[in-house]
Amino acid sequence: MNTQPLILVAEDEDLMRVILSGLLEGAGYRVALTASAEEALEKFTTEDVAVTLTDIRMAGMDGLALLDRIKDIDAEALVVVMTAYSSVDSAVAALRKGAYDYVTKPFVNEDLLQSVKNALTQRELFRENRALRRELDRRYSFSEIVGTSEALQSVFRLVEKVAATTTNVLVEGESGTGKELIARAIHHNSPRASRPFVAINCGALPETLLESELFGHTKGAFTGATANRQGLLRSAEGGTVFLDEIGEITPAMQVRLLRAVQEHEVTPVGAGGAVSFDARIICATNRDLEKEVSEGRFREDLFYRLNVIEIHLPPLRERREDIPLLVRHFIAATAREQGQPEKPISREAMTALINYKFPGNVRELQNAVERAFTLSGAEIDLDSLPPRVWESAGDPAAVRDPDGLRPTLAEIERRYIFETLASVNQDKARAANVLGIDLSTLYRKLKRYDAD
Ligand SMILES: Nc1ncnc2c1ncn2[C@@H]1O[C@H](COP(=O)(O)OP(=O)(O)OP(=O)(O)O)[C@@H](O)[C@H]1O
Ligand SMILES: [Mg+2]
Numbered sequence: 001m002n003t004q005p006l007i008l009v010a011e012d013e014d015l016m017r018v019i020l021s022g023l024l025e026g027a028g029y030r031v032a033l034t035a036s037a038e039e040a041l042e043k044f045t046t047e048d049v050a051v052t053l054t055d056i057r058m059a060g061m062d063g064l065a066l067l068d069r070i071k072d073i074d075a076e077a078l079v080v081v082m083t084a085y086s087s088v089d090s091a092v093a094a095l096r097k098g099a100y101d102y103v104t105k106p107f108v109n110e111d112l113l114q115s116v117k118n119a120l121t122q123r124e125l126f127r128e129n130r131a132l133r134r135e136l137d138r139r140y141s142f143s144e145i146v147g148t149s150e151a152l153q154s155v156f157r158l159v160e161k162v163a164a165t166t167t168n169v170l171v172e173g174e175s176g177t178g179k180e181l182i183a184r185a186i187h188h189n190s191p192r193a194s195r196p197f198v199a200i201n202c203g204a205l206p207e208t209l210l211e212s213e214l215f216g217h218t219k220g221a222f223t224g225a226t227a228n229r230q231g232l233l234r235s236a237e238g239g240t241v242f243l244d245e246i247g248e249i250t251p252a253m254q255v256r257l258l259r260a261v262q263e264h265e266v267t268p269v270g271a272g273g274a275v276s277f278d279a280r281i282i283c284a285t286n287r288d289l290e291k292e293v294s295e296g297r298f299r300e301d302l303f304y305r306l307n308v309i310e311i312h313l314p315p316l317r318e319r320r321e322d323i324p325l326l327v328r329h330f331i332a333a334t335a336r337e338q339g340q341p342e343k344p345i346s347r348e349a350m351t352a353l354i355n356y357k358f359p360g361n362v363r364e365l366q367n368a369v370e371r372a373f374t375l376s377g378a379e380i381d382l383d384s385l386p387p388r389v390w391e392s393a394g395d396p397a398a399v400r401d402p403d404g405l406r407p408t409l410a411e412i413e414r415r416y417i418f419e420t421l422a423s424v425n426q427d428k429a430r431a432a433n434v435l436g437i438d439l440s441t442l443y444r445k446l447k448r449y450d451a452d
Helices: 014-026 037-046 063-073 085-096 109-143 150-163 179-188 207-215 251-263 289-294 300-306 320-338 347-355 361-375 387-392 409-423 428-435 439-451
Strands: 006-010 030-034 049-055 079-084 101-105 169-173 197-201 240-244 280-285 309-313
Touching (some): 063 085, 079 109, 101 109, 169 179, 207 251, 289 300, 320 361, 347 361, 347 387, 347 409, 409 428
Parallel strands (some): 240 280
16 A cells, blocks of 8 residues: 555646656655646545645635635645745735745746655644544543443443444433533534533522523513523533433423424424424433432433433442552542642552442542541551541451551451452352352452441
8 A cells, every 4th residue: 555645736737747747746746736726625625635735726626715715625635836926925824824835937846845854744743633632631531530340331332332423321320429520521522512511400409590591581571580581401502501400300300301302393481382402411410310200200211311321330349449549549630739749648548448338439439539648647557537537447346456567467368368359250150159169258358348
């Protein structure tokens, strides 16, 4: 395969075309020769053109018009125009329209080749910038979500896949597991990233207020409605609406939301007719919505509309391997926020955190680390963690050895079991095999850890 850059030439004089192709091919480039702007435009859209070299004065569409059209297709396209010495003002016009450079005819061969070469260098810069920007975007939107567990890794993969689509997503998980973070990540990685992300907590508002917040209202629709209001579904136009605690909405609201989601339109309170909207809907709930459905508290049809893709965030206690990384992440974030250097954490403190059950999940861990960072001296130790953490880590004395550094045998066993489980994707049968114990023994041990 020829990987040399392709130079597109638009030139209506036969002799000039021959000269240009000889010159460019001699310099090692591939050349696509065309005799009119129309022909060149067609080639531009079908081939991977690196640089376009065009005469300005041509019959039919001229070089300036060609430049316009090419720039419409690709604003970063590199176009070098050729113009007679007598009409340099048209070269200036071309530069204003975004031409990269111009050469006057008759040209010195070296000048023309140099101009093409510069354009190619510029193209490389554009490419690198684009790659850099993509990389930054990716880092920005994923660096704030930390997790090495298989569970979170598969959530990341799902987020990436789902982000490219416009399907509705339901994020499910206990309080503090990161549902809103995931919703934002989906938005930031989607083609809608430059449009608004609006969040509303459905559990926090009474029905009538929620209704006018979501769907909008007309002026005078009710007491206090002093002006027209668009409503969130419409103000997120082209973007994403995050409906938090969707499990809390009343049956009447469920009916209205179902209609909106089905028809892609809303009827503002007090308005005569419906207006269409285009927003992706991501919902979150810490209830078991499927159970709510089976027990008749949540409409099944609405559930299926919202739950096209379900993302389940397991509680932190079921993915303890994420804890060390999260702890370091929050230490770094707190240090940055407080303008201080990072601090190490003692092994005891880390062990206690890994063993704690975290009913408040990642949010609770974050708070604990921020608190510990502020209270501790040079190192974060057990004493700076909230008492409930070390209390629940089992008998603190049992974890400590005389110099407070070495874990107990029981502690090592427990850690080794969790590590093994993580390495086999939480497959308990395989873990028991690797550990050389009966499955029932493993279950017994896990049960005891859970009870601690
Ligand atoms: N995997 C993670 N990596 C980094 N930070 C996280 C992660 N998961 C959650 N957090 C942080 O924990 C806090 C709680 O997350 P978030 O608000 O998304 O939880 P939630 O599931 O929406 O909770 P709730 O149900 O209580 O609203 C946030 O500060 C968030 O940034
Ligand atoms: Mg939340």
